[in-house]
Amino acid sequence: MIQARDLAKVYGDKTAVDGVTFTVQPGRVTGFLGPNGAGKSTTMRMIMGLDAPTRGSVTVNGEPYVKHQAPLREIGALLEARAVHPGRTAYTHLRALAATHGIPNSRVSEVIEMTGLGAVARKKVKGFSLGMGQRLGIAAALLGDPQVVVLDEPVNGLDPEGVLWVRNLVKYLASEGRTVFLSSHLMSEMSQTADHLIVIGRGRIIADAPIADILNGQGQARTRVRTDAPEQLAGLLAREGVSIQTKERELLEVSGLEPREIAQTALRNGVLVYELTPLTASLEEAYLELTKDDVEYRSDRPDAGHTTAKHAAEAGAAPTAASNPTASNPTGSGLEPTQTQEANR
Numbered sequence: 001m002i003q004a005r006d007l008a009k010v011y012g013d014k015t016a017v018d019g020v021t022f023t024v025q026p027g028r029v030t031g032f033l034g035p036n037g038a039g040k041s042t043t044m045r046m047i048m049g050l051d052a053p054t055r056g057s058v059t060v061n062g063e064p065y066v067k068h069q070a071p072l073r074e075i076g077a078l079l080e081a082r083a084v085h086p087g088r089t090a091y092t093h094l095r096a097l098a099a100t101h102g103i104p105n106s107r108v109s110e111v112i113e114m115t116g117l118g119a120v121a122r123k124k125v126k127g128f129s130l131g132m133g134q135r136l137g138i139a140a141a142l143l144g145d146p147q148v149v150v151l152d153e154p155v156n157g158l159d160p161e162g163v164l165w166v167r168n169l170v171k172y173l174a175s176e177g178r179t180v181f182l183s184s185h186l187m188s189e190m191s192q193t194a195d196h197l198i199v200i201g202r203g204r205i206i207a208d209a210p211i212a213d214i215l216n217g218q219g220q221a222r223t224r225v226r227t228d229a230p231e232q233l234a235g236l237l238a239r240e241g242v243s244i245q246t247k248e249r250e251l252l253e254v255s256g257l258e259p260r261e262i263a264q265t266a267l268r269n270g271v272l273v274y275e276l277t278p279l280t281a282s283l284e285e286a287y288l289e290l291t292k293d294d295v296e297y298r299s300d301r302p303d304a305g306h307t308t309a310k311h312a313a314e315a316g317a318a319p320t321a322a323s324n325p326t327a328s329n330p331t332g333s334g335l336e337p338t339q340t341q342e343a344n345r
């Protein structure tokens, strides 16, 4: 278990982590999700005793990392900065690490096997691809057979097969009752891997909940509506708090109203509706909604395809597909926030 209490880190005038309190429980994969610069790596470095907190505390199985007699057996980590001597082979690197922690050589062979490094274990690390380097980092993290595993952006640089492998590995580790804490800026990745999410933005916790709760709690319920009179129906439904998008001819997406209300309005006004489908927010949308105020670097996202009732009322009519050329892309740029930020850096 990892427990952070009012954990903060300030670098000069930059507050990287701003008093976070959370618990990472064993037996499940906890995702640590946030845009670039949110404070994920800094938090993980403090968990591993590599950075001293400016305020607050963080413990691993009840003790700060540095207090553990054999920390590698308690917690294994893959952090962004890898310190591997490039002239060493994967095998000699892991052996040296094992030797300094009293770990038998048989465990070195085991983790090489587990991480699929068998074929390259005797090759020099300097020739390793990013993906092989990530696997070696994970092998090192697992060397002490630790109860707690912390991985900072573990799928970075991995090919699809590698991504799948990490996904299955972390799920397996959690199923064995270990505490697994995994950072990523990609919601798509987290949605397929984590059971529980801690979302961080600008150094603060924005959400700490099971994935399902984050999905249910974010954004308004939307309904897909097919009608032969989309403009008339949009005009009838338009009011404060209601958002209507024209997705294509005869297809609207309505937020802020229950399907029953939409049906009643249509019925009262003699408008034919031939589909009413409740839509759940995608995890991606939930994430964008959660972090919209907490992205450190942001390019202006066009408010594409999004028309509020107020706008519709001002225009005197509902938006049409023609006036809304990007209406099929409700998140605007379609980029993950981090991609938007990268472009801006």
Ligand SMILES: Nc1ncnc2c1ncn2[C@@H]1O[C@H](COP(=O)(O)OP(=O)(O)OP(=O)(O)O)[C@@H](O)[C@H]1O
Pocket: 011, 014, 015, 016, 017, 034, 035, 036, 037, 038, 039, 040, 041, 042, 043, 185, 296
């Ligand atoms: N050693 C440092 N000195 C000064 N500022 C730092 C230092 N380390 C991190 N920061 C700043 O603290 C903030 C949080 O950085 P951190 O690396 O923890 O974020 P992150 O969520 O891991 O982001 P990324 O996904 O980009 O790695 C950023 O604004 C970063 O520039």
